[in-house]
Amino acid sequence: MADVDLWYAGISEVADRLARRELSPVELTRAMLDRIAALDPKLHAYATVTTEVALEQAKAAEAEIARGERRGPLHGVPIAVKDLCYTCGIPTAAGMPIHAGFLPEHDATVVTRLREAGAVLLGKLQLTEGAMADHHPDVTPPVNPWNASHWAGASSSGSGVATAAGLCFASLGSDTGGSIRFPSAMNGVTGIKPTWGRVSRHGIFPLGPTLDHVGPMARSAEDAAIVLGAIAGADASDPTALAAPVPDYLALAPEVRGVRIGVDDASFARVAPEVEGAVRGAVRELERLGGRAFAVRLPPSEALARGFVAYCAPEAALAHAETFPSRAAEYGPNMRAFLDVGRMITGMQRAEVDFASRQFSGALAALFERVDLIAVPVVSAIGMTLDRIAALAGDADSFAEFLRFTAPFDFSGSPTITMPCGFEPDGVPIGFQLVGPHLAEDRLIAAGRAFQAATDWHRRHPSV
Numbered sequence: 001m002a003d004v005d006l007w008y009a010g011i012s013e014v015a016d017r018l019a020r021r022e023l024s025p026v027e028l029t030r031a032m033l034d035r036i037a038a039l040d041p042k043l044h045a046y047a048t049v050t051t052e053v054a055l056e057q058a059k060a061a062e063a064e065i066a067r068g069e070r071r072g073p074l075h076g077v078p079i080a081v082k083d084l085c086y087t088c089g090i091p092t093a094a095g096m097p098i099h100a101g102f103l104p105e106h107d108a109t110v111v112t113r114l115r116e117a118g119a120v121l122l123g124k125l126q127l128t129e130g131a132m133a134d135h136h137p138d139v140t141p142p143v144n145p146w147n148a149s150h151w152a153g154a155s156s157s158g159s160g161v162a163t164a165a166g167l168c169f170a171s172l173g174s175d176t177g178g179s180i181r182f183p184s185a186m187n188g189v190t191g192i193k194p195t196w197g198r199v200s201r202h203g204i205f206p207l208g209p210t211l212d213h214v215g216p217m218a219r220s221a222e223d224a225a226i227v228l229g230a231i232a233g234a235d236a237s238d239p240t241a242l243a244a245p246v247p248d249y250l251a252l253a254p255e256v257r258g259v260r261i262g263v264d265d266a267s268f269a270r271v272a273p274e275v276e277g278a279v280r281g282a283v284r285e286l287e288r289l290g291g292r293a294f295a296v297r298l299p300p301s302e303a304l305a306r307g308f309v310a311y312c313a314p315e316a317a318l319a320h321a322e323t324f325p326s327r328a329a330e331y332g333p334n335m336r337a338f339l340d341v342g343r344m345i346t347g348m349q350r351a352e353v354d355f356a357s358r359q360f361s362g363a364l365a366a367l368f369e370r371v372d373l374i375a376v377p378v379v380s381a382i383g384m385t386l387d388r389i390a391a392l393a394g395d396a397d398s399f400a401e402f403l404r405f406t407a408p409f410d411f412s413g414s415p416t417i418t419m420p421c422g423f424e425p426d427g428v429p430i431g432f433q434l435v436g437p438h439l440a441e442d443r444l445i446a447a448g449r450a451f452q453a454a455t456d457w458h459r460r461h462p463s464v
Contacts, residue, residue: 007035007166008461011223014169015073018065025065025076029058029120032078036122036167039464044140045162047083048091049123054078057120064118073226075118080168082159083124084131085111085214086203094205095127095155097138098323098330108203109238110172110214110231117230122168125158129335130316131174131207134393136332144186145462150428151384153183155207159217160187165464170218170227176207177308178378178406180215184418185378185431190448190458191217192224195438196413197242199228200235206319208312211410220458221417221448225249228441247442254449257290261434262371264298270401271380278422278430282451283375289450294371299363301408306400307353308407313342314350334393357411364412368437373447376405378431382424409435417444420457429457 006014006028017023033051040046061076081087084094086104093099107115114121129136133154142161144152153160156173160183163171173180175193184191192215199214206212216227229249235241263283268276287293317324317339324331324339331339367374380401392398409416415436422430436444452458 006031008219010220011073011077011169011218011226014077015075018076019070021065025058025061025120026055028076029054029078029122032122032168039165040167043143043145043161043165043167043464045125045142045158045165045167046080047093047124047126047158050090050121053090054120054122057115061118061120071116071118072230074114074230076120077169078120078122079114079170079227080122080125080159080162081111081114081172082127082156082174084127084174084205085172087111087121087124090124092124092205094131095129095136095139097136098327104203106203109200109235111203113231119230125156125162125171127158128155129332130320131155131176131179131205132316132335132338134332134334136335144428145464146188146428147426149385150426151186151386151389153186155179156183156217160184160189163187163189163217163219164462166461170216170223172227172231173215173217174204175213175215175410176211176312177403177410180213180217181378181406181416181418181431181433184217185420186384186428188420188429188431188457188460189217189219190221190224191215191418192228192441192444193409193416194228194232194441195242195415197240198415198439198441199232200238200241202235202237206315208315209319210315211312213410221419221445221452222250224417225445242439244439249442249445252442252446254446254453256286256447256450259291259373259443259447260371261286261291261293262296262367262374263293264296264376267298267376271377272382274382274422274424275377275380275430279375279377279432282421282432285455286447286451289454291447296367296371296374298374299360299367301360301404302400303353303356304360304408304411305403307356308400308403309338309341310345310349311353311357313338314345315342317342360408361412364414365437372436372443374435376433376435378405378418378433380405382430383426405433413438415439415441415444417448419448419451422457
C-alpha cells in the first residue's frame with residue numbers, strides 16, 4: 001500500500017500493517033491530524049479535533065501492540081464520532097451553539113466500546129442543529145467534497161464528509177429520519193442503520209428517542225461491519241438495547257447467491273431517471289452475483305413520511321425542555337419552528353401516526369416472509385443543491401416526498417445498508433439502500449461486501 005493511498009485504505013489493510021508493526025499508530029495518527037489541518041478548513045467536517053487525546057490513545061495502542069496485546073482490527077485505527085456522542089471532558093454540542101460549553105462527565109456507550117476496541121479518537125464531527133434538518137446559522141456547514149454547491153446530507157453531515165475525504169477511517173452517525181443514509185448517499189460512503197436497539201443510545205443526545213438509531217459510516221461494507229461489531233450489543237445503561245448476540249460479521253462470506261431481493265416498480269414513480277437507472281443497475285449486479293430479484297409491493301408509507309414531524313417533534317420538544325422555550329432566541333429558526341410544533345401537537349395527531357407506523361411495520365414484517373432484502377433508493381431526485389435543500393424547509397409536501405425512502409424504515413426499526421451505485425451529471429454520488437428484517441445486519445453486510453467486491457463505486461474518491 002503506497003502512502004499516497006493511505007487515507008483511503010480499508011480498516012483491515014491498515015490493521016494488518018499496524019499489527020505487523022510496518023505502520024506506527026502514532027505516525028498514522030499524526031498523518032491524519034496533518035491531513036485534517038490541511039483540508040478541514042475548507043471542508044468544515046470537524047466540530048472539535050481532539051489532538052492530545054488522539055496522540056495519547058495512539059501511543060497507548062502502539063505500546064500494547066508492541067507487547068503483543070492486540071485488541072482487534074480497530075486497534076490503533078483513527079476514527080471520529082458525530083458530535084452528539086458524549087465524550088467525557090470533551091465538548092459535545094450536538095450542532096447547537098447553546099451547548100458549546102457542555103463537557104459530559106461520561107462517555108456514550110459507543111465511545112466506550114470504540115475505546116475498548118483500541119480505536120483512536122481524532123475528534124467530533126459536525127452535524128445539523130439538534131440532529132434535525134438544518135445547521136444552526138452560527139455553524140459553518142460541512143462542504144460536500146465532490147461538489148461544493150451540493151448538499152452534504154443531514155444530519156450526520158460531518159461524518160459523511162470526513163469519511164469521504166479521508167479525514168478518518170470510519171465514523172459514527174445517527175439516523176432518525178434518514179441521517180445516516182442521506183450523507184452516506186451524497187458523499188459516496190457506506191452507512192449501516194442498524195435495527196433499532198441493536199446499538200445502545202446511552203450518552204447520545206436525542207432527537208426522537210423512539211426513532212433514533214446509531215450506526216457506522218465507512219468507505220466499505222467491510223469497514224462498516226468492523227465498526228458495527230465493536231459498538232453493537234446489550235447495554236445495562238440502555239434498557240432498550242437489544243440483548244441478541246452480536247455475530248462476527250466478517251466471518252460470513254461476502255455472498256448474495258440465492259438471496260431474494262424485493263423491488264417495487266411502483267416505488268420508482270417520481271424518481272429521477274438517473275437515480276432509477278443507478279438503483280436498477282445495482283440490482284442487476286446483485287442478480288449477476290446470484291441474487292434473485294422479485295417484484296413486490298411495499299406497504300403504504302405516505303402517512304409516515306407526512307407524519308414524521310407530528311411524531312418526532314413532541315419527542316424533540318421533551319428532549320429540549322430544559323432550554324426550550326426558555327432560551328428559544330438562541331436556536332436557529334428552523335429548529336425553533338420544529339420544537340414549537342412539537343409543543344402543539346395533540347395526542348390524537350401523534351396517535352394517528354403511531355397507528356400508521358404499526359400498520360406499516362406489520363405489513364413489512366409479512367413481506368420479509370417472501371423476500372430476504374428490499375432494494376430502494378435513498379434520495380429520489382438529483383441536483384440537490386444547497387439552494388434547493390433550503391427551499392424544502394418551508395414546503396411540507398416537498399419535505400414529505402424527501403423522506404419517503406428513509407423515514408418509514410426508522411418507524412419500523414428496520415436495518416439498512418446504504419452504498420454508492422453511480423454518479424449524477426454534476427459528479428455527486430448516487431446511493432441505494434438494501435433493507436432487511438430486524439437483526440439481519442449480517443445478511444445486509446454479506447450482500448454489501450459481495451456487491452462491492454464486484455464493483456468499484458466505493459473505491460472512487462473526491463479530489464480534495
